[in-house]
Amino acid sequence: MPDRYDPRTVEARWRQVWRERAEAARGVPEADGRGSGDRLPRPGRRKHYALTMFPYPSGDLHIGHWYAMVPADVHARYHRMRGADVIFPIGFDAFGLPAENAAIKRGIHPHRWTMANIERMRDQLRTMGAAFDWDREIVTCDPEYYRWNQWLFLRFFEKGLAYKKFAPVDFCPNCNTTVAREQVVGPDRLCERCDTPVVRRDLDQWFLRITAYAEELLHMDGLDWPERVLTMQRNWIGRSEGVEFSFTVRERPECRFDVFTTRIDTIYGVSFCVLAPEHPLVDRITAPAHRHAVAAYKEQAARRSEIDRLAAERERTGVFTGAHAVHPLTGEPVPVWIGDYVLLTYGTGAIMAVPAHDERDFEFARRYGLPVPVVIQSPDAAPGAAAAAAYTGAGIMIRSGPYTGLASEEGRRRLTEDMEARGIGRRQVNYRLRDWLISRQRYWGTPIPIIHCPRCGAVPVSDAELPVRLPEDAQFLPTGESPLKFHAGFRNVPCPRCGAPAARETDTMDTFVDSAWYQYRYLSPHCAVAAFDPVAAAAWLPVDQYTGGVEHATMHLLYTRFFTKAMRDIGLTPLDEPMPRLFNQGVILGENSEKMSKSRGNVVNPDDIVARHGADAVRVYLMFIGPWDAGGPWNPQGIEGAVRFLQRVWRLAATAPWNTPVMPEAAAETERVRRLLHRAVASVTTDLERFGFNTAIATLMGLVNDLYAYLAAGGGGAVAHEAIRSLILLLAPFAPHLAEECWQLLGGAGAVHDQPWPEYDPALIASDAVTIVVQVNGRLRTRIEVAASLPEDAVQAAALRSPRVQEALGGARPERVIVVPGRLVNIVVRH
RNA sequence: GCCGGGGUGGCGGAACGGCAGACGCGCUCGACUCAAAAUCGAGUGUCGCAAGACGUGCGGGUUCGAAUCCCGCCCCCGGCACCA
Numbered sequence: 083m084p085d086r087y088d089p090r091t092v093e094a095r096w097r098q099v100w101r102e103r104a105e106a107a108r109g110v111p112e113a114d115g116r117g118s119g120d121r122l123p124r125p126g127r128r129k130h131y132a133l134t135m136f137p138y139p140s141g142d143l144h145i146g147h148w149y150a151m152v153p154a155d156v157h158a159r160y161h162r163m164r165g166a167d168v169i170f171p172i173g174f175d176a177f178g179l180p181a182e183n184a185a186i187k188r189g190i191h192p193h194r195w196t197m198a199n200i201e202r203m204r205d206q207l208r209t210m211g212a213a214f215d216w217d218r219e220i221v222t223c224d225p226e227y228y229r230w231n232q233w234l235f236l237r238f239f240e241k242g243l244a245y246k247k248f249a250p251v252d253f254c255p256n257c258n259t260t261v262a263r264e265q266v267v268g269p270d271r272l273c274e275r276c277d278t279p280v281v282r283r284d285l286d287q288w289f290l291r292i293t294a295y296a297e298e299l300l301h302m303d304g305l306d307w308p309e310r311v312l313t314m315q316r317n318w319i320g321r322s323e324g325v326e327f328s329f330t331v332r333e334r335p336e337c338r339f340d341v342f343t344t345r346i347d348t349i350y351g352v353s354f355c356v357l358a359p360e361h362p363l364v365d366r367i368t369a370p371a372h373r374h375a376v377a378a379y380k381e382q383a384a385r386r387s388e389i390d391r392l393a394a395e396r397e398r399t400g401v402f403t404g405a406h407a408v409h410p411l412t413g414e415p416v417p418v419w420i421g422d423y424v425l426l427t428y429g430t431g432a433i434m435a436v437p438a439h440d441e442r443d444f445e446f447a448r449r450y451g452l453p454v455p456v457v458i459q460s461p462d463a464a465p466g467a468a469a470a471a472a473y474t475g476a477g478i479m480i481r482s483g484p485y486t487g488l489a490s491e492e493g494r495r496r497l498t499e500d501m502e503a504r505g506i507g508r509r510q511v512n513y514r515l516r517d518w519l520i521s522r523q524r525y526w527g528t529p530i531p532i533i534h535c536p537r538c539g540a541v542p543v544s545d546a547e548l549p550v551r552l553p554e555d556a557q558f559l560p561t562g563e564s565p566l567k568f569h570a571g572f573r574n575v576p577c578p579r580c581g582a583p584a585a586r587e588t589d590t591m592d593t594f595v596d597s598a599w600y601q602y603r604y605l606s607p608h609c610a611v612a613a614f615d616p617v618a619a620a621a622w623l624p625v626d627q628y629t630g631g632v633e634h635a636t637m638h639l640l641y642t643r644f645f646t647k648a649m650r651d652i653g654l655t656p657l658d659e660p661m662p663r664l665f666n667q668g669v670i671l672g673e674n675s676e677k678m679s680k681s682r683g684n685v686v687n688p689d690d691i692v693a694r695h696g697a698d699a700v701r702v703y704l705m706f707i708g709p710w711d712a713g714g715p716w717n718p719q720g721i722e723g724a725v726r727f728l729q730r731v732w733r734l735a736a737t738a739p740w741n742t743p744v745m746p747e748a749a750a751e752t753e754r755v756r757r758l759l760h761r762a763v764a765s766v767t768t769d770l771e772r773f774g775f776n777t778a779i780a781t782l783m784g785l786v787n788d789l790y791a792y793l794a795a796g797g798g799g800a801v802a803h804e805a806i807r808s809l810i811l812l813l814a815p816f817a818p819h820l821a822e823e824c825w826q827l828l829g830g831a832g833a834v835h836d837q838p839w840p841e842y843d844p845a846l847i848a849s850d851a852v853t854i855v856v857q858v859n860g861r862l863r864t865r866i867e868v869a870a871s872l873p874e875d876a877v878q879a880a881a882l883r884s885p886r887v888q889e890a891l892g893g894a895r896p897e898r899v900i901v902v903p904g905r906l907v908n909i910v911v912r913h
Numbered sequence: 914g915c916c917g918g919g920g921u922g923g924c925g926g927a928a929c930g931g932c933a934g935a936c937g938c939g940c941u942c943g944a945c946u947c948a949a950a951a952u953c954g955a956g957u958g959u960c961g962c963a964a965g966a967c968g969u970g971c972g973g974g975u976u977c978g979a980a981u982c983c984c985g986c987c988c989c990c991g992g993c994a995c996c997a
Binding site: 317324794 | 918919924925927931935936938939951976978979991992995996997
């Protein structure tokens with residue numbers, strides 16, 4: 083027996099064993115093509131579907147992947163030892179721009195580039211020692227995967243949930259494609275992928291109607307998700323309730339425009355209206371004298387969305403159209419302006435402006451000398467004072483006709499009801515959420531299965547023709563244009579309906595479509611007759627525990643919820659939510675507590691560290707750094723602690739003297755050790771339930787320290803054996819290789835990961851002697867040892883008797899004594 | 914500006930309203946060794962010889978007792994931000 087554990091040889095050996103066992107256990111594919119094989123949960127077993135967000139095959143597995151996947155693996159392994167039938171699939175999010183960029187730059191076909199990367203990452207993932215179900219692997223660029231993206235798209239299309247629309251969209255000039263609203267980040271409107279500012283373009287694009295589910299997506303009661311993700315989704319959807327009503331144009335009574343407001347209580351304070359510059363009515367209502375100015379402003383506004391982005395101080399500008407709108411309640415005319423602070427894409431593209439009670443309108447009115455009538459009395463402003471700033475809070479309505487004197491909330495209710503009753507307004511709910519733009523002008527994605535016929539319009543490809551495959555012989559040129567556009571064989575096809583020459587759609591789908599339903603495909607990855615086998619789906623779904631980064635809060639996590647709801651309404655699943663439980667891990671930082679990046683030179687390469695210390699040490703250290711959701715800096719010396727800990731465990735298993743009897747001097751310690759063990763089992767178990775990996779490892783370290791002390795004091799025998807055996811089982815999810823090795827050293831039968839999780843005896847956790855903290859006026863003075871069963875008054879008496887307490891009291895009479903059973907006595911005196 | 918999450922030794926971090934600093938890193942000392950590494954043991958919040966005092970971003974409060982609860986501030990991280 084060597085005197086040191088050598089992870090390099092041992093880990094590789096066990097990985098080989100696991101691989102052989104997995105091969106042997108692999109089921110024979112079923113002849114009917116359902117493809118779920120024999121992998122359904124066994125009768126009588128609890129099922130557990132663990133899912134970690136699949137990686138993009140960039141070609142290198144970095145420490146962030148380890149940080150995301152290792153604790154997910156530990157949790158899944160723990161459930162397996164608790165007797166659940168666990169699936170823990172893995173795959174690759176294999177479509178996307180880097181592959182295509184490599185093709186343009188280096189002439190490697192995206193498919194070859196991607197597959198070579200996957201090849202390499204599979205090996206790296208294997209060194210992690212995670213219990214992934216490799217026979218469920220999915221690769222989204224495989225036509226057998228993306229044909230089901232197309233199939234689902236066609237179902238969405240039939241339901242009116244997928245449609246093509248000519249609209250202003252966000253375009254990334256670096257990625258040379260349009261992107262979805264969710265993929266535009268921050269006030270500078272940067273592309274989520276490459277940080278380039280996006281520009282606005284008017285294009286004909288495919289959308290998925292996620293807004294049809296805006297209301298339902300706000301129902302999050304059943305979701306055990308981090309609060310911040312729920313908040314981000316809520317903000318993103320941006321529901322607001324108000325009233326929609328219309329104004330008639332005085333000069334052109336046939337022209338009316340709608341406005342939306344959440345503050346109908348301020349309607350008597352309207353002093354002008356503003357239309358978005360692109361509003362369709364603008365040209366018709368503009369008076370001849372103002373045509374020139376209006377045209378110039380429209381021109382400037384159109385350009386402004388593309389240039390001059392860094393002028394973050396947005397000034398509210400506009401021009402007068404010369405037209406007036408008739409106030410629906412007072413009949414007074416108010417001027418109609420256009421201004422680019424009003425967005426065509428939200429609400430009705432027009433607003434009633436109430437400068438006294440809206441900051442933007444106030445600034446606009448100031449700039450152009452428009453009146454600012456106050457109609458809400460602020461509780462702390464002098465009545466009748468001119469407004470120095472917009473007051474946007476609640477108050478008493480003034481100068482508001484029959485509503486004068488009402489509280490603004492009450493006025494809001496009454497006005498809504500009255501306007502609805504009179505047929506001049508209606509309750510309206512607006513959402514900030516926009517439909518999901520899925521068109522991408524790139525090659526390396528799922529072709530959208532539509533053919534454009536000059537006569538029949540957009541005609542779906544029939545299911546039997548799926549998949550619409552990407553042509554392999556595309557030309558990758560640095561022109562910024564999609565290769566599909568110029569591929570005659572791909573593009574020129576007859577119309578499926580009338581046979582006339584037609585053009586295939588050349589846009590491909592956003593890669594977020596791939597991951598919007600991948601959790602279904604994992605259940606029957608080889609299913610050739612459907613997107614997934616409903617029997618397998620019924621048995622395994624929903625996902626019991628989903629884990630991944632928070633960066634997907636308003637993208638993937640919103641899209642996948644939408645997909646499940648849409649799939650439910652199509653009749654594909656009974657589920658309302660695909661992932662009821664979500665946990666977000668934190669980010670692992672460089673040694674200097676900064677984000678890891680090549681330019682900062684603080685990148686930690688897991689391959690190097692694994693080569694030096696072994697995968698188990700990396701696993702244990704990553705989980706020990708701190709709470710999983712907090713992330714934290716990588717400390718290169720910190721891993722030494724994990725290495726030492728694992729060596730100490732191995733030495734216990736390899737050399738502990740449990741054949742020898744307990745020395746008499748250690749006999750008294752034996753009961754204590756047994757108690758420590760049972761406490762450790764309890765503590766590690768609850769920690770694993772709540773993702774407390776760092777404290778679970780701390781507990782295991784403490785147990786190892788206790789065992790060393792016990793053995794050094796002459797302990798051994800059955801208790802030592804039980805303790806070491808349980809220790810190995812508790813450690814098995816964290817350090818799977820070492821645990822297998824130690825299990826074998828202990829003579830355990832079978833695989834350590836097939837063993838049941840250790841049980842603990844609650845009676846042993848509550849010890850019979852307890853240490854009571856004694857305080858005087860809340861300050862610690864002494865501790866006393868008493869029997870746990872000692873009644874309260876006896877504990878109190880014992881505390882009062884103690885010399886240190888007597889000294890601290892200095893003869894004073896205790897005024898009050900608080901006894902917390904089993905914990906503490908606090909004696910209160912007045913001096 | 915609004916919404917989340919944080920602020921505890923030299924460092925990463927522990928702590929159902931009840932012993933602040935578990936566990937680890939680092940450091941100090943000791944054992945083993947010709948020596949070193951490895952390993953094992955002891956110590957390690959600050960001030961103090963000690964008794965003790967002081968300590969969880971700052972200021973208040975509730976409580977017998979507050980890192981933990983409440984109020985007001987400061988700072989850091991993340992998200993949203995012309996959404997009418």
